[in-house]
Amino acid sequence: MENSKSMKEWLTNFGLEHPLVIAGPCSAETEEQVVGVAHQLKDTDTSVMRAGIWKPRTRPGNFEGVGAIGLGWLQRAKEETGLMIATEVANANHVDLALKADIDVLWIGARSTVSPFIVQEIAEALKGTDKIVLVKNPVNPDLPLWLGAVERLNQANIKKLGVIHRGFSTYEKTKFRNNPEWQIAIDLQTEFPDLPLILDPSHIAGNRELIFDVCQTALDLNYDGIMVETHPQPDAAWSDAKQQITPNRLEEITKDLRIRKASLNQAEYVNKLNALRTKIDVIDQQLLESLGKRMGIAQEIGQLKKENNVAILQSKRWNTILENMIEKAKVHDLSEDFILKFLKAIHEESIKHQNQIINKKVK
Numbered sequence: 001m002e003n004s005k006s007m008k009e010w011l012t013n014f015g016l017e018h019p020l021v022i023a024g025p026c027s028a029e030t031e032e033q034v035v036g037v038a039h040q041l042k043d044t045d046t047s048v049m050r051a052g053i054w055k056p057r058t059r060p061g062n063f064e065g066v067g068a069i070g071l072g073w074l075q076r077a078k079e080e081t082g083l084m085i086a087t088e089v090a091n092a093n094h095v096d097l098a099l100k101a102d103i104d105v106l107w108i109g110a111r112s113t114v115s116p117f118i119v120q121e122i123a124e125a126l127k128g129t130d131k132i133v134l135v136k137n138p139v140n141p142d143l144p145l146w147l148g149a150v151e152r153l154n155q156a157n158i159k160k161l162g163v164i165h166r167g168f169s170t171y172e173k174t175k176f177r178n179n180p181e182w183q184i185a186i187d188l189q190t191e192f193p194d195l196p197l198i199l200d201p202s203h204i205a206g207n208r209e210l211i212f213d214v215c216q217t218a219l220d221l222n223y224d225g226i227m228v229e230t231h232p233q234p235d236a237a238w239s240d241a242k243q244q245i246t247p248n249r250l251e252e253i254t255k256d257l258r259i260r261k262a263s264l265n266q267a268e269y270v271n272k273l274n275a276l277r278t279k280i281d282v283i284d285q286q287l288l289e290s291l292g293k294r295m296g297i298a299q300e301i302g303q304l305k306k307e308n309n310v311a312i313l314q315s316k317r318w319n320t321i322l323e324n325m326i327e328k329a330k331v332h333d334l335s336e337d338f339i340l341k342f343l344k345a346i347h348e349e350s351i352k353h354q355n356q357i358i359n360k361k362v363k
């Protein structure tokens with residue numbers, strides 16, 4: 001993937017932190033709110049401030065964004081704080097206005113990624129830009145649709161391209177607003193390994209309590225950043241109130257997250273991991289050999305029982321084995337529950353082997 005190689009590099013080449021933190025309100029509401037939250041965010045790990053000005057709402061009647069006037073508010077936030085600024089674009093007109101306003105990061109929302117026409121229109125309006133473009137996953141769990149959007153932007157020669165994982169809608173209610181379906185993002189990462197992958201925990205969680213855990217999972221999966229909806233007064237937000245957090249809470253979260261080491265230590269980590277995995281493989285091999293030997297002995301017992309016309313199952317003996325092993329397992333920190341299941345499985349297999357011997361027809 002020669003082409004995508006340079007893509008992930010933009011993140012670090014551009015002097016951006018890894019993992020990248022994008023934060024800011026779901027929607028720009030007033031100039032004071034946008035500029036105020038920018039000042040609060042500049043003292044956190046945030047590099048890029050987000051705020052939606054054109055809001056794609058699923059149903060009419062909700063706040064649909066302040067529109068182009070918000071671009072000026074974002075510019076002021078940038079001038080006063082030095083933060084980069086980001087907003088969502090959903091058609092060619094939005095792109096033109098955002099580029100004219102020198103917005104640093106333009107993202108394509110989940111409701112736009114589902115439409116190849118819209119993505120194509122946006123890609124053409126963005127052609128050759130050196131701004132950062134991030135593509136959210138489509139609302140439905142459809143990897144090719146997400147990949148297709150990435151490909152359209154690649155064709156438009158967008159150099160600084162990345163993706164945002166914001167979860168997928170489901171009809172049934174789960175604890176998430178949008179189901180993460182981690183495997184889809186992992187599959188996308190496999191297809192485009194050098195494309196920066198950013199998590200949007202806010203739209204996955206739908207409530208502020210889950211944000212930390214979702215972020216941690218993403219960092220454990222080697223994501224390159226997070227985009228978190230952050231509002232000075234979350235409960236009073238004009239959109240997505242339940243999932244927004246204060247800049248203070250964001251700071252606590254980023255402090256507590258265990259962040260994966262950057263690529264320099266990656267080689268050492270991979271080496272250590274491989275060494276440990278090899279040890280596991282060796283032990284698994286020994287387990288197989290021991291189990292094989294054990295079954296061989298069980299067959300000998302079967303032969304002996306057959307010759308003496310004795311029943312296969314000797315419950316007393318079996319209970320003694322169980323009691324003994326449960327006691328011994330404690331020393332190795334193995335739970336009773338696990339040992340019971342493990343021995344039962346072995347015993348069943350053992351009886352099968354004995355059965356074969358005892359019931360073998362003599363020809």
Ligand code: PEP
Pocket residue numbers: 026052056108109110111136166200203
């Ligand atoms: C948003 O980021 O505020 C937004 C509308 O997100 P999504 O496109 O993921 O629903």
Ligand code: MN
Pocket residue numbers: 026027229239240
């Ligand atoms: Mn939102």
